[in-house]
Amino acid sequence: MFENVKLALQGIWSHKMRSLLTMLGIIIGIASIISIVSTIKGTNEQIKQNLVGSGTNAVTVTLYENDSPMELAWSALPSGVPVMTDAVRSQVANLDEVEDASLFRERTYVSELFYQNTAFSGTLRGVDIHYLNVNNYSVVVGRGFLPADFKQYRQVAIVDTDAAQSLFLKENPIGKVLEIGRTAYTVVGLAEQKRTSEPVINTLEDYNLYMGESGGTVFVPVNQWPNLYRYEEPMSLCLKARSTDAMTRAGQRATKLVNKALGLGEKSDYKYQSNDISQQARKLQELSNATNMQLVWIASISLLVGGIGVMNIMLVSVTERTREIGLKKAIGAQESRILFQFLTEAAVLTSLGGILGVIAGIVMAKVISRLTETPMAVSIPASVLAVVFSMLIGVVFGLLPAYKAARMNPIEALRRE
């Protein structure tokens, strides 16, 4: 075996130009596949990175009417849907996959929030005492919500950094009075959402997914909601999963639990559904995978062409080495040995092509990544698979020439000068 590989390498080396040209088909095929796979992997890692970077592992469970989310700003109160209580929240918080859970209500693109003459058009959220923690907010200036804020129905608000920027510019937000729906709220804290890394935004989808709340958010205690909007408005739930991987499962279990607790059965028009960033990200990943897999298939065609090239040159090689085959047979080489020798040669040739292809593919992906500013990541399993696959191509396309060599009549072979 080892001898065969050594001989094959010698053969390849002694016909450098020919070997290179023969391998070229394989090199190009493998290189394109590897560069595509690296780009896919890069994109996916980027999405994952953005997710983990957003750091919250937050999953929201909100009320849906049939299959679309209830937009409570525009729709009437759904009938027969009880308001979620803190008891349900603590049940969710006790699930294995869940670290903590909180309740909230929200309005996006609010039009009734002002600071002096400045209107605010971000998000207004009525939140419980757990919310800031669940969503990885930390209070930078002032204080967070206190139990007393809820007990005494205090008209206090906390702003996040974006909201502070748009409302107060560079001024200190603490003590400023906001007007929300004709009621005055005093700002007691400035909160900032922690991210372990900033998401990389390449497309509009990325922006919507990761930076959707950049208009800023103002938080008030959730029991202020009847003051601002109406009584009995359904509550949403936001939970923090223990890990990014557990997000989907946590969402599913929480949804089941909430729907059961609120008596929203299969037949009900209203149901809670979970919605987490990882699901959306996965959809993005699937989309990019699907398009890129087609590219991989197209690139595979060049591998087929490369394989045929290898077969062609192996047939030439067998003819050229007729005398050698004859001699080997004369001194007692079995057919299987000759077969194996030529198969090894083809496999070594294509494996070498595969290795060069992987290297070329990685270089190509790096160059593409530089030029188009898209991410890339080298996939070790894909690289190993590519080399193994090119070896397989050698075996498959080397089979016919090797068989021809093995079955060669020694007399005919020896007659050749």
Add this chain to the structure above:
Amino acid sequence: MLLNCIDVCKDYYRGKLSVPVLKNVNFQVESGEYIAIMGPSGSGKTTLMNLIGCLDVPTSGQCILNGEDLSRQSSRKMAIIRNRVLGFVFQQADLLPGLTALENVALPLLYRGTGKRERRERAAEMLRKVGLEDRMEFLPNQLSGGQCQRVAIARAIVGAPKLLLADEPTGALDSKSGEQVMRLFRQLNGEGITIIMITHSMEVAREADKILFIRDGVLTEAGEEGIQS
């Protein structure tokens, strides 16, 4: 008796036409003999050697080598016989260009499944025997034609064959190298190896103990006068 050919016929087919190449050849070889077979081109001497060499099968008749009937063996068995019972020397040395002299000599042992160490030892011994102990690690293109042929002889005898078949072993050599090869054959024969040599040179054939003459597929034992006629 090492080799017994009984009524051996060999026909070749050119299209539907059958061309007889060997016609009822009968001959016997005892262990330790040194035989030369002579004949003009196309007389069938190479065909005869192919049959004895287990590379081909007769159309009719029997070739019994070392007690085994060569006319009905699987290709696998034929390869084993070639490897264990026979040694070949051709007009060209036919060394593998990528292998050293030592590796070339060791090749038949590789096919036999001998371990690496023993292969090297045996091959080195054979190279010493043919006087090339200082050329063991040389590649064929670093050796002269005569040296290559001696490597080929070492390769032929490394497996301790019962019968050495040589097809024009000096045909491609200058006279000095040719003499060297013939001396080597004489020495090997002295050590008990049976040799059948094909040649069309009278001078070379005289080295053998017995000369057989083949013409138009018919084998005759010829005395001096038969050859000269």
